[in-house]
Amino acid sequence: MKFYIETYGCQMNIADSELISTILIEAGHQLVNNIDEADLIIFNTCSVREHAENRVLGRIASEKYRKTSNPDLKIAVIGCMAQRMGKRLIENYSVDYVAGVDQYLDFPKLIQENKGAITDPDYTQTYSGIRPHHQSRTCAYITIMRGCNNFCSYCIVPYVRGRERSLPAELIIEEVKRCGEKGLKDITLLGQNVNSYAYQDINFPKLLRLLNDIDSIHRIRFITSHPKDLSDELIEVMAECSKICEHIHLPLQSGDNDILLAMNRNYTIKHYINIVNKLRKAIPDIAITTDVMTGFPGESETAFNHTLQAMRQIQFDYAFCFKYSPRENTKAADLPDQIPEAIRLERLKKMVILQREISKNKYEAKIGSKVEIYVESLSKKSAHQVSGKTRDFKIAVLDGTERDLGTLKKAQVLASTGSTLLCG
Ligand code: SF4
Structure with a gap:
């Protein structure tokens, strides 16, 4: 089948779309970038907010008309919403296939047998044997753990993605090397809470040290860190390892202690500010x-x-x-x-x-300073410019061509639009 994937939600879902594409391609199917060419439309979904789910239900409804001119067209839903709603998507929304977050390996079988929904949780599933086809030519998202044990009181993730499990460190190292050698030199490690990565005697800071030694990559980032688990050891490693970017994503959620308690976040605002000061x-x-x-x-x-x-x-x-x-x-x-x-x-x-x-x-505070930019893509606005990020995760635009993709550039910040640095 020719399949097209539309991805919603977080970076984890972007990585999962690459994973499922690889599984389908290896089973003989073909990825297309134009929905008009597809005979299988896959929605990779997010359940974190009701709005995200409603958007997907709206999209499914708006694509159903294609079945009139192409009766063989199939619509599939995967991801968190598939896990949460299961068969209801088939019964109430005319979806053909539903695959939960732990069932992607069986997705080709689901298509072949023209079955409905597979959503059995498998809290050991890590997809560790699969080398995903990364869509970007310059950057790679690499999943290092799946699931979450934290049960923040507002969050549905532990219910749909199950408990934490970490991928073997040697496979992560191998994947990072492979990406670097292919020109994807900016690596973002993914997990619901990367700080609790644990594989044998390797914790997250130790994993970072091992990855920092890989010659073929330029930069390492990671998301997401939970403030209750961010250790002094991690801060030390971030300060020492040259490839780890000067950036951290650290969800605060609320600045009020009573609300943080009701959210089951397990830290106070004082603890959070203490970490910020240390960082x-x-x-x-x-x-x-x-x-x-x-x-x-x-x-x-x-x-x-x-x-x-x-x-x-x-x-x-x-x-x-x-x-x-x-x-x-x-x-x-x-x-x-x-x-x-x-x-x-x-x-x-x-x-x-x-x-x-x-x-x-x-x-604006960056204007006049020298920055290092990793060039990620061609600028959408000008044929003579490229776009990338500074080490501190700011979007930057500078003169350049296709040849600059995947390289580091030193430049001066000339101006700011408020959300992009204009460099030269
Ligand atoms: S740590 Fe993140 S993914 Fe886990 S329950 Fe809390 S908000 Fe959800």
Whole structure:
């Protein structure tokens, strides 16, 4: 079959789409980049927010018309929403195939046998034997662990992705080397909580040291870190290893201790700020990005102001701001004092405005400085420019051509748009 994949959600899903593409290609199917050519449309989905699920249901409905002119066309749903909704997607939304997050190896069989849904959880599945076809020519997402043990009270991930399991270190090292040799020299390690990576006697900082020794790559990043598990050893390794970028994504979620407790985040704002201080002391140029949420059940105006206050104090380089979205079967969905949508929206707007201003200042502060840019792609706006990222995860544009892809460039920051550095 000719298959087309549409991916929603986090980087983990981007990596999973590459994984399932590889599985299907090895089974004889063909990946196409144009949906019009496909006879199998796959939606790789996210369940973290209701909005993300509704978008996919809308997309499925809007693609169903293709079945009239092509009765053989099949629609498949994979990923977290497939795991969560299972057969309901077939019964209520005219989906043909549903494969849960641990069942991708059996997806070709599902197509061959024209069956419906396979969603049995397998909490040992790591897909460790598969070498994914990475879509980018310059950067690679590499999954180092799957699942999560943390059960933050608002989060559906542990229910759909199961418990933590880490991939063997030797396979990760081999995959990173292979990517580097193919020209993908910017590596992002993925896991729901990379700080709890554990394989035999190798913890996450030790894994980073081993990867830092690989000659064929230029840069290493990782997402996501849980503040409760971020160790002094990790900070030390980040400061010492030259390939680890001066950037960390450290979800704050709330600046209020009572809300953090109700979220089951297992840290206080004091602990979080303490980590930020340690990181900035050890790695002075580090950029800190975050996820932050408003409208969690019981969030008073005072609690919300504590979050704004924390954002002002910490000065994140960037923050992904969200409003709380109740998810079926999570503890928070049953809590009293659910915050009305209008208030959630109003608070979200305030958070976004505040962060936009902070990020703009962070970008402007770079003007005049020298930066190292890893060139990731051709610029979408100009044939004579390329785009990439600085070590501290800022988007940068500079003059260049296709030949520069996958290389490091030194440049001076000439101006900022507030979200992009213009370099020369
Ligand atoms: S750490 Fe918390 S928010 Fe992150 S995936 Fe696990 S349960 Fe969800």
